[in-house]
Amino acid sequence: MKIDGRCHCGHVSFEAEADPETTAVCNCTDCQTISGAPLRANILTRPGTFLLLSGEPTVYAKTADSGAIRLQGFCPRCGTALYSTSVGDDPKAYAIRLGAIRQRNELVPHKQWFVRSQQAWVNNLDSIQKFDKMQPR
Numbered sequence: 091m092k093i094d095g096r097c098h099c100g101h102v103s104f105e106a107e108a109d110p111e112t113t114a115v116c117n118c119t120d121c122q123t124i125s126g127a128p129l130r131a132n133i134l135t136r137p138g139t140f141l142l143l144s145g146e147p148t149v150y151a152k153t154a155d156s157g158a159i160r161l162q163g164f165c166p167r168c169g170t171a172l173y174s175t176s177v178g179d180d181p182k183a184y185a186i187r188l189g190a191i192r193q194r195n196e197l198v199p200h201k202q203w204f205v206r207s208q209q210a211w212v213n214n215l216d217s218i219q220k221f222d223k224m225q226p227r
């Protein structure tokens with residue numbers, strides 16, 4: 091399917107082709123730290139289809155414990171996490187962060203990576219009190 095999206099401030103926008111079946115959740119500790127969240131959801135683009143429509147992401151080259159380098163793209167103005175990808179030239183695939191995609195309500199994860207570092211409570215969200223908006227404290 092065709093997907094498109096943008097960062098929170100609108101500086102960076104993009105489009106790509108991606109198979110919804112590749113939507114997945116990653117629980118690795120790097121994703122937890124870099125996203126500032128307990129887990130991160132991604133969809134993998136078809137190689138060579140990721141296109142920047144506006145703006146220029148800042149790229150952080152992350153070296154994994156394995157030695158593999160992954161480029162992490164985010165908006166230089168608002169900090170929205172946009173994607174990760176491999177080092178090198180196109181055609182390559184991008185793992186786009188679900189939260190930045192306009193069609194995210196249609197995308198449901200099919201796999202969970204790195205469950206050994208998963209925060210246990212994410213499996214019990216239904217047991218946590220729910221409200222439609224944030225309560226005054």
Ligand SMILES: [Zn+2]
Pocket residue numbers: 097098099100101102165166167168169170
């Ligand atoms: Zn932005």
Ligand SMILES: [Zn+2]
Pocket residue numbers: 116117118119120121122204
């Ligand atoms: Zn991860």
